């Protein structure tokens with residue numbers, strides 16, 4: 001029997017690579033695909049993978065697709081359609097690779113319906129980590145990390161007792177501006193920030209890598225996934241992105257996971273877990289690797305990392321505020337409405353304005369997410 005996969009965000013960087021993984025495997029098939037509004041690409045995907053269902057978030061685009069489509073694929077639409085797709089009976093696993101906190105509700109809905117989750121959408125755990133992990137436990141649902149660092153840690157922890165973890169060591173490439181001074185980045189343009197040295201990713205996460213907010217979000221993601229407190233999560237800059245992360249144990253042994261920087265590897269691991277299948281990524285040739293470097297992150301040039309740690313220290317709804325502010329600010333930076341250092345500046349302002357509280361429901365989280373987005377509108 002083939003494993004039936006639903007991909008939320010199939011037209012994005014992770015979504016397309018997931019389709020490549022599925023296409024190359026004999027053990028998986030696609031039953032559902034969801035996108036925001038890129039129906040041209042979705043139509044190609046429908047022809048190739050013949051999913052039973054698709055969901056298009058943008059209602060008018062969904063209607064356009066319905067009018068165009070000459071196949072038996074059912075077209076769902078809006079948030080309702082996205083949630084419906086997240087819980088279809090035919091699926092064995094839901095890979096969530098939408099971008100942003102909009103991914104929270106589909107993850108939660110899938111968990112409440114007992115669906116195994118392959119999670120690329122890190123914002124889910126940043127904004128609602130406590131709730132998600134509680135629900136996953138109570139519904140006995142497994143969350144399989146897709147983010148490369150978390151997949152690496154998950155792989156390092158196979159067969160290990162989590163009580164023996166001494167610390168998690170997340171590697172960061174340092175992004176396109178590694179080694180630069182703050183002064184030199186004041187007027188840096190978004191298209192320079194999009195040039196990641198090692199990974200080909202969507203725009204939002206590429207800007208996050210350039211500010212180091214990506215690593216901040218990943219520290220929060222790691223805290224929830226592996227139940228490790230923030231003072232035992234360390235970030236080390238590793239420009240080659242060959243070691244994808246490490247775990248140090250009580251006995252001072254460190255286990256690392258290595259591979260060429262290609263997301264198809266963690267995607268495949270999540271989809272085939274606990275098995276491993278033949279991979280199609282470039283093999284590492286250790287003899288050709290001349291060196292592996294490690295440095296301390298420069299939080300003077302990249303203050304976003306410290307802001308994320310501070311949000312985690314405060315706890316409650318503060319990480320949600322940091323995430324919501326960051327999403328708005330990255331979008332504005334991409335549209336040249338603000339400058340590079342306005343990103344940390346306004347995130348910090350939002351943190352000062354917000355009084356964090358312990359959320360008890362998804363409604364609490366969504367309200368805070370909404371608040372920070374509206375507050376920024378009036379502030380900038």
Ligand SMILES: NC(=O)C1=CN([C@@H]2O[C@H](COP(=O)(O)OP(=O)(O)OC[C@H]3O[C@@H](n4cnc5c(N)ncnc54)[C@H](OP(=O)(O)O)[C@@H]3O)[C@@H](O)[C@H]2O)C=CC1
Pocket residue numbers: 008009010011012013014015034035036037038039057082097098099100102120121122123146147148199200201202203204205263
């Ligand atoms: N790219 C990477 O290598 C990595 C990404 N991640 C994480 O994975 C997630 C996805 O990143 P990435 O693939 O780069 O992002 P992209 O911007 O490339 O793709 C985003 C995808 O989400 C879809 N989407 C956005 N909003 C909605 C919505 N409301 N309903 C349905 N679909 C929606 C988009 O559809 P449309 O095309 O129609 O707009 C698109 O398919 C992010 O959380 C990121 O942090 C983690 C590790 C690595």
Ligand SMILES: CC(=O)[C@@H](O)[C@H](O)COP(=O)(O)O
Pocket residue numbers: 147148149171172173174175199205208209210214215263
């Ligand atoms: C591929 C992946 O998981 C990204 O999150 C990547 O880690 C980004 O690179 P940085 O280390 O520069 O943030």
Ligand SMILES: [Mn+2]
Pocket residue numbers: 147148149218
């Ligand atoms: Mn990552």
